[in-house]
Amino acid sequence: MCSRSPGDAMIALDGVLSCNYHSSMKRDGKLHLALHVLAHLAEAGDRPTTSEDLAAHLCTNAVVIRRSLAGLREAGLVTSVKGHGGGWTIARPAAAISLGAVYAALGARGELTPGRVPDLSGCLIERAIDEALDDFYAEMETLLVRRLDGISLADLAADFGRRRAEWAANAQTPAALNG
Amino acid sequence: MCSRSPGDAMIALDGVLSCNYHSSMKRDGKLHLALHVLAHLAEAGDRPTTSEDLAAHLCTNAVVIRRSLAGLREAGLVTSVKGHGGGWTIARPAAAISLGAVYAALGARGELTPGRVPDLSGCLIERAIDEALDDFYAEMETLLVRRLDGISLADLAADFGRRRAEWAANAQTPAALNG
DNA sequence: ATCTCATGTAACTATCATAGTTACATGAGA
DNA sequence: TCTCATGTAACTATGATAGTTACATGAGAT
Numbered sequence: 001m002c003s004r005s006p007g008d009a010m011i012a013l014d015g016v017l018s019c020n021y022h023s024s025m026k027r028d029g030k031l032h033l034a035l036h037v038l039a040h041l042a043e044a045g046d047r048p049t050t051s052e053d054l055a056a057h058l059c060t061n062a063v064v065i066r067r068s069l070a071g072l073r074e075a076g077l078v079t080s081v082k083g084h085g086g087g088w089t090i091a092r093p094a095a096a097i098s099l100g101a102v103y104a105a106l107g108a109r110g111e112l113t114p115g116r117v118p119d120l121s122g123c124l125i126e127r128a129i130d131e132a133l134d135d136f137y138a139e140m141e142t143l144l145v146r147r148l149d150g151i152s153l154a155d156l157a158a159d160f161g162r163r164r165a166e167w168a169a170n171a172q173t174p175a176a177l178n179g
Numbered sequence: 180m181c182s183r184s185p186g187d188a189m190i191a192l193d194g195v196l197s198c199n200y201h202s203s204m205k206r207d208g209k210l211h212l213a214l215h216v217l218a219h220l221a222e223a224g225d226r227p228t229t230s231e232d233l234a235a236h237l238c239t240n241a242v243v244i245r246r247s248l249a250g251l252r253e254a255g256l257v258t259s260v261k262g263h264g265g266g267w268t269i270a271r272p273a274a275a276i277s278l279g280a281v282y283a284a285l286g287a288r289g290e291l292t293p294g295r296v297p298d299l300s301g302c303l304i305e306r307a308i309d310e311a312l313d314d315f316y317a318e319m320e321t322l323l324v325r326r327l328d329g330i331s332l333a334d335l336a337a338d339f340g341r342r343r344a345e346w347a348a349n350a351q352t353p354a355a356l357n358g
Numbered sequence: 359a360t361c362t363c364a365t366g367t368a369a370c371t372a373t374c375a376t377a378g379t380t381a382c383a384t385g386a387g388a
Numbered sequence: 389t390c391t392c393a394t395g396t397a398a399c400t401a402t403g404a405t406a407g408t409t410a411c412a413t414g415a416g417a418t
Contacts, residue, residue: 263393
């Protein structure tokens with residue numbers, strides 16, 4: 001089950017495309033999920049979106065969405081409202097949310113760094129390698145965050161806008177989207 | 180079981196230190212393992228080292244070592260000889276082996292890149308994010324490899340040499356090594 | 359009031375990657 | 389031919405994360 005309904009913020013592709021519910025979000029990372037959700041929330045603007053709706057769009061489970069958004073809420077990137085008419089809303093304009101902020105909000109240690117087990121062996125070679133790799137990974141992490149800080153959600157949204165325009169122009173051949 | 184015997188290439192720390200066999204190499208990555216093995220082989224020079232010996236030093240299993248070294252052999256970084264007096268030997272001087280070469284030899288896709296599942300949903304937002312992240316990860320991968328190419332095994336060995344000297348100077352207080 | 363919707367969260371299962379293990383075939387000296 | 393060591397398949401164990409179920413909590417709608 002992962003089809004769209006005409007009224008929502010998505011481009012209407014109903015009946016044409018669907019994704020296999022159980023094999024989709026298998027090994028793709030927390031960052032990807034969070035960005036996708038945020039992009040949808042940015043599209044929705046002020047109107048709250050339920051985790052159920054988001055889950056349908058992302059072909060995943062509502063609880064998975066809530067888990068991810070819980071972290072983003074603590075970081076002040078989104079807000080949530082319970083009950084009737086409730087749901088999730090983006091807390092800042094998309095241009096004011098950097099991918100670095102999202103990455104940080106996820107506590108995304110380990111997205112790059114493999115994580116290290118403390119060295120109990122006393123092997124000096126191991127120590128040298130541990131330190132070298134620690135330094136190296138820290139350096140890469142810095143580069144990664146710096147680069148992510150330079151990209152905003154609005155940049156992704158712009159890219160999305162470009163795609164939508166392209167899609168509208170080629171609307172005659174929707175089959176090309178299946179490739 | 181992970182104690183050293185006095186005659187080998189390791190600094191003799193017998194009886195002083197041991198590591199818990201079952202909880203050591205749990206989440207540390209293929210690169211770390213390969214580098215550690217290579218560093219030991221570099222220390223050993225021309226004399227072949229058995230996977231059993233290496234496993235004892237690294238507190239892991241001989242088959243794990245052989246699995247890792249099989250990849251490195253295909254890349255021409257190490258050689259192996261069967262039978263009596265056999266074992267593993269480093270194929271080039273340590274200065275001529277870059278960490279980038281090791282990384283490549285491991286086919287270490289996924290050390291950084293989370294890997295992506297093909298997008299079947301047709302969601303344009305998803306596509307924009309997929310491409311942005313693909314580009315981003317490719318960029319980081321390039322930076323990572325470039326940086327790794329700039330470090331040789333000999334650099335790590337030099338670091339090891341420095342440590343050994345320090346250790347020898349402070350040999351009176353071996354307890355400090357336990358911290 | 360209470361009904362319904364939606365979040366918040368705990369607890370469980372499923373899946374995947376990798377480390378660890380066992381077992382055995384193969385090849386090379388002694 | 390005996391022993392050592394690699395080469396490899398097949399299995400188990402572990403940990404991370406996605407997916408699922410279930411239920412408590414809170415906030416409007418009636």
